[in-house]
Amino acid sequence: MSKPSLPSGTRDFGPEIVRKRYYIFQTIRQVFENYGFQPLETPAMENLETLMGKYGDEGDKLIFKILNNGLSDPDKSEKARHGFELVLAGKNEKSITERALRYDLTIPFARYVAMNAGQLALPFKRYQMQPVWRADKPQKGRYREFYQCDADIVGSRSLLNEVELTALYAEVFERLDLPVEIRINSRKLLAALAEACGGSDQLTDITVAIDKLDKIGIEKVKLEILGRGLNEGQWETIRTFLSIDGDNNSRLAAVESLLGHLAIAQEGITELRTILGNDPPGNLVLDFTLARGLNYYTGIIFEVKAVGVAIGSIGGGGRYDDLTGLFGLPGIPGVGISFGVDRIYDVLEALQRFPEAVQAGTRALFFNLGQAEARTAFRLMQMLRSANIPSELYHETAKFDKQFKYAEKKNIPLIIIIGSQELENNTCVIKDLRTGKQTTLPQTELFAYLSRRGA
């Protein structure tokens, strides 16, 4: 058969990568738990009608649909006579596909809340870390299968939730030893800006243009704004808004003098002031150029940027008014954030911030130097294992050289040698492959020796 390969846009994660990713997931999970979030897992497949129409026309096209079973396996003689296409003749769309792969974690969460609203303690704080699938064109950094990692609080309009989420971001990135800026803005200020520029029907045009600022620069944003029918005077207001600078307090003062006459701006300013006034931990930066694209956010929005690495945002989120209305349960507002695990991985790699302990696999390899020797080694090894000290016994009696190579290739730091002489004396030799240092010990002291060293 032909050489096996992977579908494009998908990845295998070998041991080293799984361990690093696991470190990121576990760090985030622990903080989620510390903040009172509860875990949720939903199935990879959803009914097609649960997903379709929720992500815009572009999104719909990127949903992976699953062939109804049996369809691609027509009766073979039929197939030979008529060709494959006959299988589908006369079928409607539903008989071809009724299920699809999860495209994000938000819609399945909304479906879950709608289906279980009666049993949930509101506000419901859930976290979810699972893969999603998108039929995007694969390119560097963009995959067809990738993990999302979300935390949401639904059923509460309290700003305390926003304060909590900025604190949560700060704590996760502090634990990951990753310097970040947590940028915040309010969609209400963007709404006020649109109002100041002639009406709320400008909101989408303005948001879409501002969202591109990082990529295309201010001059092209201007062209786009003018191209969308706004005039130079209106652009001047937008330019002033986007140029607001200084520390958070002076930014708030500046935006107040620009838009403070509008009620919706006052709301946004009060909310931002409340959050900043809570003095949450972390490097919180008011950023009026933050727009968060075309989505369902209505209040505070967040974005996290790594400091010192040129890479897009490594997290983002915001407040929305209505999570579950599409599923027949209106009036559930919420706020949520997300961690971009693939990019966090890349940043930790670039800054070399993965702790060495992340790669700790097997700590000790017992050499296999004969049947009786191996029996003693096995017994000692089982003692280490039951104390959670990962260890191995080489799988067969072999030359020293071969066993050394296995330890090296698997990056095992310690080897433990029990040859005929050690067997006779009830001792063992411990060799540290990192330092070359060698120690002979009574076998009865091996466990204490390794425990002491935190091996």
Added chain:
Amino acid sequence: MSKPSLPSGTRDFGPEIVRKRYYIFQTIRQVFENYGFQPLETPAMENLETLMGKYGDEGDKLIFKILNNGLSDPDKSEKARHGFELVLAGKNEKSITERALRYDLTIPFARYVAMNAGQLALPFKRYQMQPVWRADKPQKGRYREFYQCDADIVGSRSLLNEVELTALYAEVFERLDLPVEIRINSRKLLAALAEACGGSDQLTDITVAIDKLDKIGIEKVKLEILGRGLNEGQWETIRTFLSIDGDNNSRLAAVESLLGHLAIAQEGITELRTILGNDPPGNLVLDFTLARGLNYYTGIIFEVKAVGVAIGSIGGGGRYDDLTGLFGLPGIPGVGISFGVDRIYDVLEALQRFPEAVQAGTRALFFNLGQAEARTAFRLMQMLRSANIPSELYHETAKFDKQFKYAEKKNIPLIIIIGSQELENNTCVIKDLRTGKQTTLPQTELFAYLSRRGA
């Protein structure tokens, strides 16, 4: 829109269930790591040709195939004019589907080994815990999405691997506090039995029939054996084989007197004797009625049964000769085992063996009794959180009653009250909802108090 629902055969896992499943996965993962296994993750999607033809005709039918992108989304005017079936006219099978969902973890593992053989340290010990998908008819205990949890050692013929895997099984189930029998047999004895009954072409007939013994009983196995063309004399040999009883040593002696004249039986007996002679931990039971269905096993086979609960096997595995030959890399033998996580869950539930700590979510809820009170509570709470004591502040100022209800519904054991009086005195009141006991403490002692109680 219609009420949202889940595709049949799939499940949501809410917080309580995720936590219990996580406990099982983490217990197994820790033991896998202690035994020197390394983690692997492969994508949910594989190329169709990687999967097809690997699981037999029945298996092929149960593979979920993914529609190539764009196919179900024809130009709308086209669709209106011609109906949906036109979209597929003239296309061959490949233009409909080229990818499919993982059906098990073994074939993706084989593909990975074939693709990365050059870089792997052999023997390669990998573990993998990921969901798989099968288009089986859903029924009680059978799902279309479920996790598999496998450990394999490839690139070694040493029996030490089998010894290790029985020890690993014993350790996992001991940690889960689940009494089990680890049953072992050798496919070589089944081969010998076939030889004794007329030839190796009887092997499949005999294996299939024996595999049904638990379900249909000895009389029906006899009918099936006779129906497949064996005679009464041959059945007598099989019956004798299946009836072998006593302790492991007397079983070995009995099988030796029945089949020991055949070389292949001698091999199997020697192997079983070696494993048992190593005196591995756990309740290892020689079981000649164990067949493990129609699969690729060639040597030792395993199966784990829970003691005291009527449920199928909760684990199984065995030795195979050739993992990767189908992918162009012959000569890689191995041995592997698998844990049935869904059934383990059911058994732990039935025996009530989930430790209480598994459900430990939020430990302490700070009541929200006003702005200044909440600020102090927030500060104290952040201290607890940074020490990994999960805690929450009620999201808004509200009546005692409402905040109590939230704590109760979320099963939070401790509430911490800072009202105006406590704020003035720098104290806080801790109420234990399990005992009703109430304590007043200086705020500075809260952290030490909770740490001491292992909260």
